[in-house]
Amino acid sequence: MDLSCEYGGLILANPLIAAPAGTTGTRERCLKCAEQGIGALVLKSLFEQEFSRKAPTPHFKVIRRGAGAFVSTTLYSYEQASEFGPEEYCTELWAIKQATGLPIFASINCYTDEGWISYAKQVEQAGADAIELNASCPHGFFAMAGADIGSEVARITSLVKGAVSIPVTAKLSGQDAYPPASALKVQQAGAAGVVLFNRFTGLEIDLETERPIMHGGYAGHGGPWALQFVLRWLTEATPQLAIPISASGGVVDGKDVAKLILAGATTVQLCTAIVVEGYQVISRIKRELTEFMQQKHYSCLADFRGKVIPRLVTGDQVDREWHYRAQVDSAKCIRCGKCERVCIY
16 A cells, blocks of 8 residues: 655655654654654744743643534644754754654744744755744734735745755745635645645633643644634635645544544654644544545545545535434434433434
């Protein structure tokens, strides 16, 4: 069974990519990803702003909310960028490349044109196979300034592409009004791939202190709830783009990866699942994806990539027959006679 794919101008052994976070921040952590069978690594972002390299703690809080028996989870996070400056980052990048032998994407986030060009050239010289532009980071300069992220990322893509010879990919924000338009701009600027999406910007409040939690401000958040959002935009962006898409957000198992590929993704980035469950989740997700392919008799990823897109119906084609009825009552469910929640029948 062939799990290989091409993304960002690189050949990957499988479609699983470790997203840029604390989980890819050091050589030791990247080795753990490699040991579990990851297909590629995006190293934790190198930021031009030096204050972003200093860590407020704690970095993460798992927030669980429920409605009856239904529980939602989000990973609320405020991570600093890589603790390294450019020289140390490049030294670590070279060491990770030598230790793992995996395709390496260097993630960079700058706020000046000079910074983008300088950092891109430095990571290229250090051995990065490709660059992932992180201009739409929830804590980043342009996102927090309310800039037109799509146009700005496209401009930066063109700027960086003109400065280096390795492939340049770009990560977009899910908070964009119409992500496919931004993806098209990035493609036209010469990107070799695009990531949908970065974390969302959020806020959580401590009712006891009546203050924002952790560090006192906004933070990024993601979790299983994000999967349907990513699937929605993947199916719309894929037919419009000639470049491959890396899906990011909501993945907890191999079935989620299969869904994202069915919706058009070429690769899938993992972050929250690794943070919550540990590095061993990588091998489990990879195994579950393989099991899905075996059950469906798919020999390679291309056999089912984007398969669901032509099966989507428009509003006037929706089946409006009354197949289901929701019983919403605090009394016992009329179907099972036990639970006190919504039952669909």
